[in-house]
Amino acid sequence: MKLMAGLRILNIWSGIAYILVPIFTLTSITLTTSTSAFAASSEAADTAEVHYDITVRIDPVARSIEGRSVITVNTPDELTLMLGRRFGVMHARVDGTSLGPAASMGKMRVWGISGGQKIPRRIEVRWGGELSALDISLDHPQTLGRDEPASGEAGTFLPDSSGWYPYIAGKLASYRLNIELPAGQRGIVPGRLIEESESNEGYHARFEFPSPTGGIDLMAGPYTVETRTMRSAGGKPIQLRTYFHPQIGDLAPAYLDSVKEYVELYESWIGAYPFSEFSVVSSPTPTGFGMPTLTYLGIDVLRLPFIRSTSLGHEVLHNWWGNGVYPDYGRGNWSEGLTTFMADYAYKERESPEAAREMRRGWLRDFAALSPGQDAPLSTFTSRTHGATQIVGYNKAAMIFFMLRDLLGRETFDRALQTFWREQRFRIASWADLQRSFEAASGQDLSVFFDQWLSQAGAPVVRIADAAHVKPESGQHRLTVTLEQTDPPYRLRVPVAVRTGESEELHTLDLESGRRVFTLDVAARPLEVVLDPNLQLFRRLMPDEAPPILRQVMVDKAAVTVLLPESGDLREAAETLAAKLQHRAPKLVSGTDSAPSVPTLVIGLQEQVDTWLSHHRLPARPEVVRGKGSAQAWTVMRPDGVTLAVVSARDPASLVALTRPLPHYGRQSYVIFDGAKAIARGAWTTRPQVVKLH
Template sequence: MKRFAARTMLVLILSFCSLAACAEVGEPRAVRQEIAVTLFPESHLLTGASTVTFAAGVNRVTFSLSPAAAIERVAVAGKVAPFSFAGGMLAIDLPREVGSASVSVTVSYRVTFNDPVPERPTSSEDPGYGVNGAITGQGVFLGSGVGWYPVTAATPERRIIRIAAPEGIEAVTSGRRIARETGHGVTRSTWEELKPVGDLSLSAGPYRIEERHMDGVDIYTYFYPDNARLSARYLDAAAKYIRFYSGLFGPYPFEKFAVVENFFPTGYGFPSYTLLGSAIIRLPFIVDTSFPHEIAHCWWGNGVLVGYRDGNWSEGLVTYLADYLLEEKKSPAAGRDYRLRLLTDYASLVTPERDFQLRNFTGRVDPASRAIGYGKGAMVFHMVRSVIGDQAFFGALREICREKLYKTATWQDFTRAFSRSVGKDLTPFMEQWLARPGGPRLALAGISRRQEGGNWVVTGTIIQTPPLYDVSLPLRLETAGGPLRQTLRVDRERTPFSFSSSDLPRRLLMDPDVELFRVLSSDELPPTVNRIKGSKNLLAVITKNCQAREGTVRLLLESLGQGRATVVSEDKIGATSLRDHDLLFCGAPQQQTTFPALPGGISVSRREFSVDGERFNGSDGLLFVVTRHPLAAGRVAALFLPLSDGAAERYVLKITHYGKYGYLVFAGGENRRKGMFAPAAGSVAEFN
């Protein structure tokens, strides 16, 4: 999942066809749809019937439905009717006599869903780990694209969903819950959507339900018994963030918000509910990190919908309004650190062959696409806000919410709203970031300091590597008497600048508060797990001290997106070859010349390691640290140091979810320590 799936976010955005758009392409208008399904978990079976009322003037209707479905009966106005069904498309020609009046079409069917659920998923980028539909004794997940009910070409104007399951199996889907009961061995619930958006998903399981009512919104938790004790924490957090975002954008768009537990790791956001894996729900920090992200999607992505032909703007916007904005509220320093992490992730993960225009982002498929769609997208919104100011920025978002709620919006709609809000055409500014891959590459050069009369003069040049961007670059000169600032327009390869100060200059910083999206140089990047994930030429070295099996090392590489990396024994490779690769050592290498230069506070031996004075010498300990390459500038080396094969097995798949960190310690079944290292001073000039 987006950083949720043990990370991350996590998230499915549903497509939507507005009535106006459907009319333009001649789609039949669906006035109402009633769906009734029964779940049989032990046999992976769903039986169902759907009745759709179409407006007058319809001659032919089509539905999409799982290709594996068996159609048992089709009726038009209560009479059995012929149909064709192939490749998941159900077509029905209506009798001529019904064309002048509204008509109901009922489809009865059955279908099994039994996608395999991975026991130890390695990838964190597929939010569903390849599971689209599964009806099992553990739980039920039916995604919006799996075809568990007949889907009309145009979203119906109203939907009612009735779900039956064995006693004790509670089900959840979009809309308001208007009925719930258990009797005669069956648990039933009924859900109503007055403003349907997109296609429906469904989840079910042996849930314990807690609920709260706040300002006209029903808030629920649907948790398995083992996590039911956490309900109050999530109900409190949901109420807090719904109030927060309602104040920013306007009323909450749906009748309810539910936090629903899934039986395998996910981090989905659907209209009116979020679906989180069991392990995710238990993480104490989730309620104030990834959870607000899913709530913000109720406005952006599930309330105002994405017009995908112009790209998916929602992940960048929600990353900015949830993950980032909550850090900014803590302190300016926390906001700066988050922006720096976005730039670091982009530079670490996005290689030229994996780069693409932001406008071409539709969804996350790998770490590089996440760094573009989520990270670069968030920085674009930050730059817009910096240019036009808070009042204009949030005013434009409220305007879009008013005009586009339950409809699609595009990047062009945001550009127009921001332009209207500030009274200036921002199209050239936005196009530079939307229509071009990559970003500006900037460096300080020729920095000098001299005295002229009673003043100090600092001069230098900003070097921009083509292709060229037109950007406003903040500079800050720190002096004995305080900082001096200027903003420099940079639109060519070499842009000179100068400062004059009556006080002694101490250092010069380029974009010191990280206000500009740009591609950081290798000198500016701290060593992180993401540097290993983004490596173009990784070599894994198994030393004599490695306490993990080779299969476990390969599982680690696969989880880091490096499944094709070469794995060799330390005694079969020389120092010369090591210079050509980023490195991942399992166990401490024998040769000191190849030993990664560990940061202060971290020391290791074969049987133990210590971090900031705390020793770890039990068999359950594991250290993972990324540092600078011992033999090649600009490259990184990682040390994977489990203290036993059991520790390696237990923690190997957790490492990938801590991409922004430089070191990790696992012990006692949990992450005990994590931290980041300072980047090199690639954008700073120091004066001695």
């Protein structure tokens, strides 16, 4: 299978940078590079198992590409050479002998190359062809789902997965790459910019990536480039650049300032930045990609005010976790959860304890939105393919790191990560390698902790089964608290707050079985007991703790859809919206039937919605959305526990306007729109588990 270059997809529309790593297998490869990625490029290229030396000429207006690649292979293994089928091959030889015709495998041409004693082996390929037209009308999910090499005057994007250059399947490789473009265009690939020049005849740039990596993504456009040099903590120069379209050139200074701050933050937290540069590159499409040494974001995305304080730092951090230490995907991808914890969550902690608590609440509420059986063990997570995998691979994993830090203490936690970085830099590392680092730093056996959170699907359900105040003795008030959890039992540290008339005492109770009675002494008369008041424990929330959110209907594969418009363009628009919300063709049921017994999405005009709710004796539209905006969406928990999500629009145009924005508000219980703009949103109030004492 193709090893990819660490391309990551960001879901920036929610205000938080979530990323997707493509699935590939690394279990048979061992990397031994432990020095700085760009410290000694010629030596690294000479010793890498596979090395590419590529020159490409691209004409964005003609949408043409011509390339020549010399591949040096320092192994006698049998090899598989691959190239996208859309490209013609003018020349393909190995050690001077023609490779002959290629076989076909989907969109790829495939050559088998037998093993041999002679090393290094030299493979030379010349190829060329037509690129797809750049389509700037695509929305965000459509852009992220395309793997075609596309080009136009406004920009060029050649994703590694498109097979735009010949590569050896299943092998990490170093590379040098020359880009030739018409005058007025500039190009970039992950790696170090060695040289560039521009004249009336055109633009030329040369890049190198001397450490083994999975593949190459190429971007080009009519960029204005701003450069700033910063010094790392060790004094190494780091080149920071923005490759921006002219219409957003004024944003460059602020982005360069922010990148510098993030590099300094993570160098002080983890260790030296592993590369010699970092670039922010703009795209004419609503893109959100991350790669080693750069991030590629849509023009409109870069204009969003929250990007510099969320997604940008997330992408800078991925140059340590994911692009600096490679996850062992065969045993689970740890890098997404760790990056979410040290970026998105860390920024909330810096903002305030309340903001951090609210993010944890969001993680737990998202998990509560999954129906039983929708999640999977973290050890099987590789990449985000839909909402459920994001909830597990990002949110659950991030909260596991939060609980681990609570268990070990911040100083020990950070020391373990610094050791992990020093020992695993530019190597493939697994959850087991992380566990060993935390055990070495803490002196504790963490096998139970890691095993229960990585190998088991789901989460414990914990509740206060009973609490009683015992007659005080010697001035102390005694309290018994009975905790229960579902099978299989986890080993948990359960926070419990005891509220008195004067204060609140927080206790941590070790629950290792299905049921246990704890005895607590408190100074004043206890009035009530609260389970996990600050949401520090990953668990499945009870119904009152997790009021319904839109995501429950969006991610549940059993959910059905009721389309109230009966026919015509309005019916088609409602069906399109349902498909966007659920990322699949909706399962349609008739609006005249009885209310379904599974989570249900209802879409219609205002009068249709009100009539349907009344007919089925369901709660009318909430006061918070009544009469506001041009369209509203809200959730209802029916008396039988089934979640209902309702989308109501004033007129056909208002319904159509929801197609793009509404899917990005899954964490909300209600949203109000004026056209395509959300003017109000919120989540229904949560009710913690509280037992009042008499």
